[in-house]
Amino acid sequence: MAVIEVVDLVKEYVITKKEKGLRGSLKGLFFPEKTTICGVDSISFSIERGEIVGYIGPNGAGKSTTIKMLTGILHPTSGSIRVCGISPQEDRKAVVKKLGVVFGQRTQLYWDLRLGESFELLRRIYQIEQTAYEETLRVLSEVLQLSDFIDTPVRQLSLGQRMRGDLAAAMLHSPDILFLDEPTIGLDTEAKHAIRNFIIDINRSRGVTVILTTHDLDDVEQLCSRLIVVNHGKIVEDGPIQSIIGKLTPKRLLVIELQHHSDDLTHPSAEIVKQEGLTIWYQFEKTKITASELISDLSRKLAIQDLSVKEPDIEDAIREVYKTTAKV
Numbered sequence: 131m132a133v134i135e136v137v138d139l140v141k142e143y144v145i146t147k148k149e150k151g152l153r154g155s156l157k158g159l160f161f162p163e164k165t166t167i168c169g170v171d172s173i174s175f176s177i178e179r180g181e182i183v184g185y186i187g188p189n190g191a192g193k194s195t196t197i198k199m200l201t202g203i204l205h206p207t208s209g210s211i212r213v214c215g216i217s218p219q220e221d222r223k224a225v226v227k228k229l230g231v232v233f234g235q236r237t238q239l240y241w242d243l244r245l246g247e248s249f250e251l252l253r254r255i256y257q258i259e260q261t262a263y264e265e266t267l268r269v270l271s272e273v274l275q276l277s278d279f280i281d282t283p284v285r286q287l288s289l290g291q292r293m294r295g296d297l298a299a300a301m302l303h304s305p306d307i308l309f310l311d312e313p314t315i316g317l318d319t320e321a322k323h324a325i326r327n328f329i330i331d332i333n334r335s336r337g338v339t340v341i342l343t344t345h346d347l348d349d350v351e352q353l354c355s356r357l358i359v360v361n362h363g364k365i366v367e368d369g370p371i372q373s374i375i376g377k378l379t380p381k382r383l384l385v386i387e388l389q390h391h392s393d394d395l396t397h398p399s400a401e402i403v404k405q406e407g408l409t410i411w412y413q414f415e416k417t418k419i420t421a422s423e424l425i426s427d428l429s430r431k432l433a434i435q436d437l438s439v440k441e442p443d444i445e446d447a448i449r450e451v452y453k454t455t456a457k458v
C-alpha cells in the first residue's frame with residue numbers, strides 16, 4: 131500500500147529581483163520587480179509502506195521544499211499529495227499524527243528542560259496515552275541508550291546525544307512515517323553507527339517508512355534500498371540503488387600487473403586508459419564483455435602477475451547523475 135502519493139507537485143517561489151548599485155536598490159524599493167523560481171517542478175512519486183527511500187540531490191535541488199510540502203509546512207502551487215490517504219494541506223493535524231520529523235540542524239527538544247522533561251512535554255502536546263507512552267519510551271531508551279543522559283538538560287547534550295534524543299522525540303507518538311533531514315550531519319563514526327542501526331531497527335521491527343534526505347552517501351548506501359534523485363526541481367532518477375549504479379556507470383576498470391613487458395597489450399573490447407610500468411588499466415563496458423572473459427582473453431597472451439576489478443560505487447553514480455543533469 132502506498133503511504134505517500136505525490137502527483138505533478140509544483141512549488142513556485144515569487145521573489146523580488148535585486149538590481150546592482152544604489153540606483154538599482156532605490157528602484158527596487160519603489161518599483162519592485164518580481165520573478166518566479168520553480169523550487170519543485172512537476173514531481174510525481176509513490177512510496178510503499180516499509181520502504182527506506184533516499185531523497186537526494188545537490189544544493190538547491192528542491193529536497194527541503196518537497197519535504198516541507200509533504201509535512202504540511204508549505205502549500206504547493208499545484209499538484210496533489212496524499213500521506214496515508216490524507217492531504218497535508220486539508221488536514222495538517224491528522225497528517226502530523228502519522229509523521230515523525232527530524233532535522234539534523236535543528237532540534238524539537240527544549241533547551242532549558244532535561245531530556246526526559248522534554249519528552250513529557252511532547253507527550254502532552256501529542257496527547258499520548260500514559261501507558262503507551264511509557265512502553266514506547268522504555269523501548270526507545272533501550273535501543274538509543276538514553277538512560278545515561280535522560281536527566282541532563284538538553285543544552286548540555288553532545289551533538290550525538292541530542293540527535294538520539296531527537297530521534298526518540300520523533301518516535302514517541304509511534305508514527306508510521308519518519309522524515310529525516312541530514313540525521314548524521316556532524317556526528318562521529320560511532321554516533322553515526324548508532325543512528326543508522328536505530329533507523330534499520332524501527333523499519334524492520336515496526337514497519338516504519340523512512341524518507342531520508344542526506345548528502346552523506348554512506349547513509350544512503352547503508353540504509354536505503356531505493357533512491358529518488360532530484361535536480362533543478364525535477365526527479366532525474368528513481369529506482370533501486372543497484373540499478374541506478376548499473377545504468378549510470380556501465381564502465382568497469384580492470385587493473386593488471388604484468389610479470390614482464392609485452393608489445394601487444396590491446397583488446398578489441400577494452401580501452402587502455404592508463405599505464406605505469408608493468409601496471410595497465412583497462413576500461414570496459416560490462417554490457418559488451420564480462421570481467422572474466424576479458425581476464426581470460428588477456429591471460430592467453432600476457433603473463434599476469436596480479437589483477438583487480440574496480441566496480442563503480444554509489445559515489446561514482448551520483449557524480450554521474452549530477453553531471454548529466456546539470457543545467458547548461
Ligand SMILES: Nc1ncnc2c1ncn2[C@@H]1O[C@H](COP(=O)(O)OP(=O)(O)OP(=O)(O)O)[C@@H](O)[C@H]1O
Nearest residue numbers: 143145167168169188189190191192193194195196
Ligand atoms: N523561501 C524561499 N524563497 C525563495 N526561493 C526559495 C525558498 N526556499 C527555497 N527556494 C529556492 O528553491 C530551490 C530549491 O530549494 P530547496 O531548499 O528545496 O533545495 P534543497 O535541495 O533542500 O537544497 P539543500 O541541499 O541546499 O538544502 C532553490 O533554488 C532555492 O533557492
